[in-house]
Amino acid sequence: xxxxxxxxxxxLCNALGVATADVLRALEAGKSGLKxxxxxxxxxxxxxxxxxxxxxxxxxxxxxxxxxxxxAWRVLGELVTPIARARQRWGAERVAIVIGTSxxxxxxxxxxxxxxxxxxxxxxxxxxxxxxxxxxxxxxxRARTGLAGPAFVISTACSSSGKVFGTARRLLRxxxxxxxxxxxxxxxxxxxxxxxxxxEVLSPRACRPFAQDRAGLNIGxxxxxxxxxxxxxxxxxxxxxxxxxDGHHMTAPRxxxxxxxxxxxxxxxxxxxxxxxxxxxxxxxxxTLLNDAAEASAIRALFGGDVPVASTKGxxxxxxGAAGATEAIxxxxxxxxxxxxxxxxxxxxxxxLKIRVNPQRLxxxxxxxxxxxxxxxxxxxxxxxxxxx
Amino acid sequence: MTSAYVTGVGVWTPxxxxxxxxxxxxxxxxxxxxxxxxxxxxxxxxxxxxxxxxYVPTVYGTAYGESETLVALLEMLTADxxxxxxxxxxxxxxxxxxxxxxxxxxRAVSTAISAGNETVAMGLLECFGLLDERGGEVLLVLSExxxxxxxxRPGLSPMATAFLLSREKRRGSFAxxxxxxxxxxxxxxPPAFSTTPVAPSLGLVSAIRxxxxxxxxxxxxTDHGCIIDVIPEPA
Numbered sequence: 001x002x003x004x005x006x007x008x009x010x011x012l013c014n015a016l017g018v019a020t021a022d023v024l025r026a027l028e029a030g031k032s033g034l035k036x037x038x039x040x041x042x043x044x045x046x047x048x049x050x051x052x053x054x055x056x057x058x059x060x061x062x063x064x065x066x067x068x069x070x071x072a073w074r075v076l077g078e079l080v081t082p083i084a085r086a087r088q089r090w091g092a093e094r095v096a097i098v099i100g101t102s103x104x105x106x107x108x109x110x111x112x113x114x115x116x117x118x119x120x121x122x123x124x125x126x127x128x129x130x131x132x133x134x135x136x137x138x139x140x141x142r143a144r145t146g147l148a149g150p151a152f153v154i155s156t157a158c159s160s161s162g163k164v165f166g167t168a169r170r171l172l173r174x175x176x177x178x179x180x181x182x183x184x185x186x187x188x189x190x191x192x193x194x195x196x197x198x199x200e201v202l203s204p205r206a207c208r209p210f211a212q213d214r215a216g217l218n219i220g221x222x223x224x225x226x227x228x229x230x231x232x233x234x235x236x237x238x239x240x241x242x243x244x245x246d247g248h249h250m251t252a253p254r255x256x257x258x259x260x261x262x263x264x265x266x267x268x269x270x271x272x273x274x275x276x277x278x279x280x281x282x283x284x285x286x287x288t289l290l291n292d293a294a295e296a297s298a299i300r301a302l303f304g305g306d307v308p309v310a311s312t313k314g315x316x317x318x319x320x321g322a323a324g325a326t327e328a329i330x331x332x333x334x335x336x337x338x339x340x341x342x343x344x345x346x347x348x349x350x351x352x353l354k355i356r357v358n359p360q361r362l363x364x365x366x367x368x369x370x371x372x373x374x375x376x377x378x379x380x381x382x383x384x385x386x387x388x389x
Numbered sequence: 390m391t392s393a394y395v396t397g398v399g400v401w402t403p404x405x406x407x408x409x410x411x412x413x414x415x416x417x418x419x420x421x422x423x424x425x426x427x428x429x430x431x432x433x434x435x436x437x438x439x440x441x442x443x444y445v446p447t448v449y450g451t452a453y454g455e456s457e458t459l460v461a462l463l464e465m466l467t468a469d470x471x472x473x474x475x476x477x478x479x480x481x482x483x484x485x486x487x488x489x490x491x492x493x494x495x496r497a498v499s500t501a502i503s504a505g506n507e508t509v510a511m512g513l514l515e516c517f518g519l520l521d522e523r524g525g526e527v528l529l530v531l532s533e534x535x536x537x538x539x540x541x542r543p544g545l546s547p548m549a550t551a552f553l554l555s556r557e558k559r560r561g562s563f564a565x566x567x568x569x570x571x572x573x574x575x576x577x578x579p580p581a582f583s584t585t586p587v588a589p590s591l592g593l594v595s596a597i598r599x600x601x602x603x604x605x606x607x608x609x610x611t612d613h614g615c616i617i618d619v620i621p622e623p624a
Binding site: 042093102106109110113114116117121122128129132133134135138139150151152153154155156157163166167169170171173174175176190191194195196197198199200243244245246247248249250251259262375376377378379 | 390391452453454459460462463466467470471472473474477478479480481482483484486487488490491493494495496497498499500501502503504505507508511514515517518519521522536539540542571
C-alpha cells in the first residue's frame with residue numbers, strides 16, 4: 001500500500017485560539033469560537049473572528065501589512081524551526097509554497113476604496129500588488145522563511161486550501177521539489193459577509209451543520225499551514241487527493257452530490273483504500289440546506305450511514321479559502337489524538353440525511369480520515385490522511 | 390519532468406478582435422460573463438476542440454482575478470452597501486473555471502492559480518504536475534483584465550492565451566516545451582502589456598506559432614526568472 005507523504009509540522013490560528021495548542025484544546029472541549037460579528041454591517045451576523053489583537057508586520061514588511069498577511073505571520077511564527085530545518089535539509093530552492101486564499105487582501109482594498117471615494121485618491125502607501133493581489137502573501141512568506149522553490153496561490157473559493165494538497169502531491173511526485181509548505185489564509189471582510197448575505201445563506205445565529213433546522217453558514221477567518229516533506233518524521237501522512245468539477249451551477253452543488261462523491265472516490269483510489277477503511281469524515285458541512293443535503297447524499301452513497309461525520313464549521317465558522325487547510329489539521333488531530341470532535345450545533349440531526357453525525361466527542365483510534373471542501377463554480381476536493389504507520 | 394508537447398494555442402488581445410468570441414458559452418452564461426471569463430472562453434475554444442474541452446483537466450492562471458467585478462462590488466459597498474448576488478458569486482478567481490466547466494460539461498479537475506509575475510511559469514508547473522500524475526492532456530488558460538479606476542496602471546491591459554499540452558507527441562503538435570528552469574531569456578512583450586503579469590505568455594505563443602527554437606522567458610524578471618525551451622516540431 002502507498003505509504004503517503006509525511007506531514008512533519010503544522011500550525012493554525014482562528015476563532016478558537018491564538019496558537020495551535022489553544023485551537024486544538026477548544027476543539028477537544030467542544031467549545032465554539034463563534035460570536036456576534038464586530039464588523040459594521042446593516043444586518044445581524046455571527047462570525048468566527050480571530051482571538052486577540054493581531055500584531056502589525058515588522059517595519060521592513062510595512063508595505064504588505066494587512067489583516068491577511070498578519071494572520072499568515074502569526075501562524076508562521078510557530079513554524080520557524082521546522083521550516084528552517086526543511087530549508088537546510090532540502091535546499092531553499094527545493095521547498096515549494098502553495099497557499100490557498102479566497103479573500104486575499106480585499107479587506108484592505110475595501111478601506112482604500114472607501115478613502116478614494118471620500119477624498120478622490122487612494123491612501124498613501126496602498127499598493128494593489130502588495131496589499132490586494134493574491135501573491136502578496138507569498139512574498140511575505142518567502143521573505144520571512146527564505147524559501148525559494150516554486151510558489152503560488154490556489155484561489156478556487158472555498159476549496160482553495162484543500163486543493164493545495166493535490167498540487168503539493170503532484171509537485172513532489174514529479175520531482176519538482178522535495179518539500180512543500182501548504183496552507184490557507186483568509187480574513188473577515190465586508191465583501192464576503194455582504195456577499196453571502198445577498199445569496200441568503202448567512203445565518204444570523206451560530207451555524208448548525210447537519211441539523212434539522214439548519215439555517216445557513218457563518219463566515220470565519222484564520223490561517224493554517226502544514227509542512228509536507230518527501231521523507232521525515234511524520235505526524236500523519238497525506239494519502240490521496242480527489243479533485244473534480246460539478247459542471248452544474250456556480251453556487252449550488254449537484255443535488256445528488258455526484259461531484260463530491262467522485263472526489264472522495266478519487267482520493268480513495270489514490271490511497272488504494274476501500275470505503276470501509278475510512279474511520280471519520282471531516283465534512284465540508286457549511287450548514288446551508290443545499291450543501292449539507294448534497295454532501296450527505298454523496299457520503300451515504302459511498303460509505304453507507306455508519307462512518308462518523310463531523311463538521312467543524314460550528315467551531316470556527318467557514319474559513320473560505322482557509323477552510324481546507326484548517327480542517328486538514330483537524331483531521332490530522334483526530335488521527336494523532338484518538339478522538340473525533342463533536343459536530344457542535346447538529347443536535348437534532350436532520351433525519352432525512354441518514355448519515356451518522358455525532359453531537360458528542362467520540363473516542364476512536366482512527367487510521368484513515370477524509371476531509372472535504374466544496375466551492376463556488378462546483379469545485380470539489382477530498383483529501384485523505386492516514387495515521388503515521 | 391518539465392516537458393510537454395503543445396498541440397493547440399489560442400490568443401486574444403484587443404488587436405485580435407473588438408470582442409472575444411463567446412461561442413462556447415450558452416447565452417444565459419454569456420450574458421453574465423465578465424471580460425476575464427469571455428477571454429478565457431475565446432482562447433480555449435481556439436486551442437482545443439469541443440470534444441477535448443468536455444474532459445480535459447484545466448489550469449486557469451490570473452494574477453488579479455475578476456478585478457472588474459471586484460471594483461463593481463466596491464462601488465456597491467460605497468453606494469447603498471447592497472451586493473448583487475450574481476456579481477458576488479462571479480467575483481471568485483475560479484469564476485472562469487466554474488462557468489466554462491458548466492458550459493462544456495467538464496467534470497475533471499480544474500484549478501485557478503495566481504503567482505504575480507510568475508503566474509505563467511507556475512501555471513506551467515501545475516500542468517506538468519497534472520500530466521505526470523494523470524497523463525493525457527491538460528489545458529492552461531492565462532488571462533488578465535484591467536481592474537478599472539482607481540487601480541489601473543499603464544501597461545496593464547486585457548489579454549488571454551491558452552495552451553493545450555500533452556505528455557505524448559500528438560498528430561499536429563507544434564512544439565515541445567522542455568526544461569522549465571530559472572535563468573534569463575528574451576521576454577518580448579508589446580508596450581501595451583508591459584506590466585500585465587501573464588503577458589510573457591504572448592511571447593511563448595509567438596515562438597510556438599513561428600516555430601522559433603530557443604529559450605523563452607515566462608516572467609518579466611530579467612534575472613533569475615523562469616524560462617523554458619521551445620523546440621519546434623517539423624511542420
